[in-house]
Amino acid sequence: MTTDLAAPPPETDRPAVLRDPLQPHLPEGMHPVERSYAWVLRLRQMATWIPLFIGALVLDNFAFEGQPFRGLATAVVGIVGLAAIIFVPQRIYRRLGYLLGEKMLRIVRGWLFHVDTIVPFVRVQHIDVARGPLDKLLGTASLIVHTAGTHNSIVTLPGLSPERAGEMRDTIRATIKTDWQ
Amino acid sequence: MSEAAEAIMEEEMPAPERLHPLTMLTGLGGILKSLWGAIAASAFLLYSGNQTIAIAVIGFALLSGFIQPLLRYLSFSFLVEEDEIVMNSGILNRNHRSVPFDRVQDVNIEQNPIARVFGLARVKLETGASAGKGEEDGIIDSIALDRANELRDRIRRHRAAALPALPDRGEAMESEQARPAVFAMDARRVFLAGMFNFSLAVVGALFGLMQTLGDVANFNFFSRTFWQESFAPDNPLVIFILANQIMAVIAGLVSLVLVGLATGIIGTALREWNFRLDRTESGFRRRRGLLTLTDTVLPLKRVQAAIYLDGPVKRHYGWTSLKLQSLAQDSGNSGDHVVAPLARPDETKEILAAMDWRPLPEDAEDWHRPSPALAMEGLLSLLPLFIGGIVLLFFHWSGLLVIGAATLLSIGALLDWRWRRHRVDRDRVLIRSGWWQKRLVILPLAKIQSADLRRNFIDRWFGIASVRLGVAGGKGFSAHGVSGLATADAFRLRQRLLEGSV
DSSP, X not given: OOGGGSOOOOOOOOOOSSOOTTOOOOSTTOEEOOTHHHHHHXXXXXXXXXXXXXXXXXXXXXXXXXXXXXXXXXXXXXXXXXXHHHHHHHHHHHTOEXXXXXXXXXXXXXXXXXXXXXXXXXXXXXXXXXXXXXXXXXXXXXXXXXXXOSSSOEEEEEEEOHHXXXXXXXXXXXXXXXXXX | OHHHHHHHHHHHOSSOEEOOTTHHHHTHHHHHHHHHHHHHHHHHHHHXXXXXXXXXXXXXXXXXXXXXXXXXXXXXXXXXXXXXXXXXXXXXXXXXXXXXXXXXXXXXXXXXXXXXXXXXXXXXXXOXXXXXXXXXXXXXXXXXXXXXXXXXXXXXXXXXXXXXTOOOGGGSSSOOOSOOOSEEOOHHHHHHHHHHTOOHHHHHXXXXXXXXXXXXXXXXXXXXXXXXXXXXXXXXXXXXXXXXXXHHHHHHHHHHHHXXXXXXXXXHHHHHTTOEEEEOSSEEEEEEXXXXXXXXXXXXGGEEEEEXXXXXXXXXXXXXXXXXXXXXXXXXXXXXXXXXXXXXXXXXXXXXXXXXXOOOOOOOTTOBOOXXXXXXXXXXXXXXXXXXXXXXXXXXXXXXXXXXXXXXXXXXXXXXXXXXXXXEETTEEEEEEOSSSEEEEEEEXXXXXXXXXXXXXXXXXXXXXXXXXXXXXXXXXXXXXXXXXXXXXXXXXXXXXXXHHO
């Protein structure tokens, strides 16, 4: 067991102003993922909010003609969507980190809901390296580790460079040996 | 970026294999099926005079039927390496999956009729990973049958090399001499178990039904007319019941209880009749049932956890029940295998002993309780309900009901917190929860597949975290874990649990 798996140190004071928006905020020893992953997240937010915004525009212009609250939907969706696109990606990015220990993979993620997952290599059943269209656009890949569990059986680590993902897959694979539980 | 990755892939995998080209034809069955819809549609279109559209529909159906297998053929490739198989799939979403041979539990070779005509086979590698949601572990659809057999032999050889001295696995059933059963239930016990299975749900449903439909159908134990019309008018009991409404209510309650008991007893007797649990070479064998006899073999290697469950009445009379969570799902709606529906604690101890599991520790020490913040969080989450009730009270008396419900739920939250315990007992973890129906999970650390530590933003204010454990088998939505620990304790507990796992 590596010492990295101990409790994280108490949250040190961060410089509040002029800090890098993508400055990782992770427990000690954890590695951040590729910076371009923040843009994958941003594009995903856009893919959610822009159609909603267009929908709201259409509604306001055609369905709510002459209604007193006309324009409200567009305004709300526009503001919330813009906020989500601008503020959310780096917050998710900052909190996403991983550590490839000797015997286990640890993944920390989540902005509002922190999830800190550990998968011992001996428990891994098979491994995927997946790349979606956005991943290809921005040069990232996801490492997906499958365990035999019914709960959390699929552990995903997004935002790796494809080379790194392949490397990690090979590292994990090399440790998998037969043990019939 | 992507070019570089492709280059690396190329280097690693000198000659990926493709599917058999005839694969594109194995989808014929599916195409024909989908065509029926198109034919019907185009017949209708022809009838209504839209010939061009009819032709377009047929053409589109044909095209889409062929395009899907074509795309799959073009995008899928696999490579058999020394100790793993790598599968590449997907067009927009590229997926590279490596399945180590060491993890393959079983190789299935399937042939549908069309595949048999072409000598093709669909290979399914089962790894035990429950990918769930219809997504399968490792499927190669399809390759030549010879190649499939070769692949299976290759994986078997690898496994045989890795496991030199594994006894033959075919001994599950036989070699069960006249050994006494590990646990068995006689008729009396089954009857008793049925009484404990008194179904509040049935009673509730019946009560609801009576209140809504009963008066129309004259089937309401609580109304006087039911008793008046169902029995002879000079029956003294009926006269007594009719004398006062209170007695009608009591008679109604008694009848409901009897119905609840009867459903419990009948259901249990049908299921658990002649319950018998035997120890075989590799595990347990369970036989039970009155009309439908079931005979289940439960290899011990597949057992992931043991779960004690007892409701308040059972507990009061000194009974308990024991289930085993296994890789396979039990028949019926419960995911876990019941190995003792109603047993004395000593009997369950014997079942554990038959599995070579230590009995539960006797001492009460070393049980850890969750942080009081968990109770606080529960109460806090009910605050909106209280406020809503009070606001409602200004307008309508039913606000009292809301406040009452919120109070009950608060008491429930407190009791829930009060009875949660966990304890690491050397190579296993014991988790207690529930105050009405108490639940005790015995989970060997070696069966923990992964461990999550979760904190949402409210948890972070309170400085608590919960540990969720990935365990194989069981029902989909009942994860094992420990909630509401102080964050540092949660980290420590997880580390301790995984130390045993590695």
